Amino acid sequence: MAVNKDMLPRHRGSWIDWFHHKNVVFDATAWHCFHCWSLEGKNRMEQHEEFPTKIFAIKTTTGQEKNVARLVAAKVEMSKVPIKAILVPETLRGYVFIEAEGPHFVEEAIVGIKHVRSRIPGIVTFSEIERYIVKKPIIEELNENDIVEVTGGPFKGMRAKITRIDRTKAEVTLELLEATFTLPITVNSDYVKLVERTRTESSGETLNG
Template identity: 50%
Template structure:
């Protein structure tokens, strides 16, 4: 496995810059193995390359690139961004959650059932005048209290 190098990017331009670097690597036949732009880390992308000089060639003169971080990044630090986390991982029946997308956005509800296979949650809306169970995807909620 080749080492990873961190490249500083203008915040908010990580994805577009990663695509530009990818295009440049293809056109110049640079042996870059991977370009990673995780959402969790703003202002940085990670490039898997056999050597730093290949990374320098890939990013030289590119818009939004501010430079690179000296040294290599351990692959164990990168792996945490590559393994997808389930949105239902820290959720239990009885937790109070807020709906962050969809027609019920901004409303709070109490979790009554969790379907881990479909990554769906059944809620009872707390702000409704009567018990109204709804089923939403796990990405549409965030935990308020446990």
């Protein structure tokens, strides 16, 4: 189950774009993500280039990590503290990670927040937390009648409608929308990109991917 997009504050820019473009998400069983890194940020961190934001670790009361993150996110939204990201790893109890340009912004965001114990001195590198980031198979995001774009093979660039999904084999059967014939084709799900979700039965509205 992926993290609900509604949990992601959008007012801080386009930091979510790269992960959605690459179908990389934070697994809800591992992370609760209130924002994400951009490709530019990831590359700069990996190449040890100068970058305006850094990651800081916050020590919390064990079991209160999510509550701390929610309270900090609310304070950031209300007080306009320049915080870029708030992340909670399920497998590392008692810690919340915050991304900001400097420790003083982190201190401003956490002061007065219940169950915050302290800010750990120093910064955390991207490589230290990267193992918590998982790539979610695109097959899990697809449904019959979704509109996709073929990203590989002889039909690359063409749009198609999904008519059948074999999740065991990670394959989708497509009906090409731009072809003069209706011969179904079956491709690996890695070779399609979601363009438009199917209509919901309840509202009848199309959900854009």
